[in-house]
Amino acid sequence: MMVEAVLFIVGSVGALILSWPSLGSLRRHGFYRFFAFEGLLSLLLLNKGVWFLDPLVPRQVLSWVLLAASLMLAVHGFYLLVVAGRPASAVRMRNISGSTDGVLETTRLVVTGAYRYIRHPLYASLLLLTWGIFLKGPSLLAGALTIAVSAFLVATARVEEAENVRKFGDEYVAYMRATRMFLPWIL
Numbered sequence: 001m002m003v004e005a006v007l008f009i010v011g012s013v014g015a016l017i018l019s020w021p022s023l024g025s026l027r028r029h030g031f032y033r034f035f036a037f038e039g040l041l042s043l044l045l046l047n048k049g050v051w052f053l054d055p056l057v058p059r060q061v062l063s064w065v066l067l068a069a070s071l072m073l074a075v076h077g078f079y080l081l082v083v084a085g086r087p088a089s090a091v092r093m094r095n096i097s098g099s100t101d102g103v104l105e106t107t108r109l110v111v112t113g114a115y116r117y118i119r120h121p122l123y124a125s126l127l128l129l130t131w132g133i134f135l136k137g138p139s140l141l142a143g144a145l146t147i148a149v150s151a152f153l154v155a156t157a158r159v160e161e162a163e164n165v166r167k168f169g170d171e172y173v174a175y176m177r178a179t180r181m182f183l184p185w186i187l
Helices: 003-024 028-047 059-085 092-099 123-134 140-168 168-177
Strands: none
Touching: 003 028, 003 140, 028 123, 028 140, 059 123, 059 140
């Protein structure tokens, strides 16, 4: 129990540092992202002991598929943001968006790769991660955390979209019409 408490505190401090500039405003995506990270961390710690139990039962196999897809989508999404999004320097980020949260602030709208089909590959990867962790050890508490994290990730994406409309204008509005939020052709 002590190890879990220490891990939760360390993870929470990391999430707090990442989200600190946004925590004072409901109009900033970092506010909702913080709570998504906290819930995800809680879910991870809750299910940490069951990851390798019964590795070949169908829910475990599905869990590993979701976790692998999450990792691939996250790596792909970050790569595209760095290469195609041309992240600005920290000083320039403040001037462009009024924000200080983020290595992922871009100067160009990314519409290639996964971004060609979905607007939020990184949040989609976190959703896959959340549901993959849930399937490791389904329980009522794990289900509640999974639903809460999913709701916070949807809220994060919606607020970030409003930020992107302010930043990129009509180009982002057209992009929203042409793509889905998390799943190509579906959602």
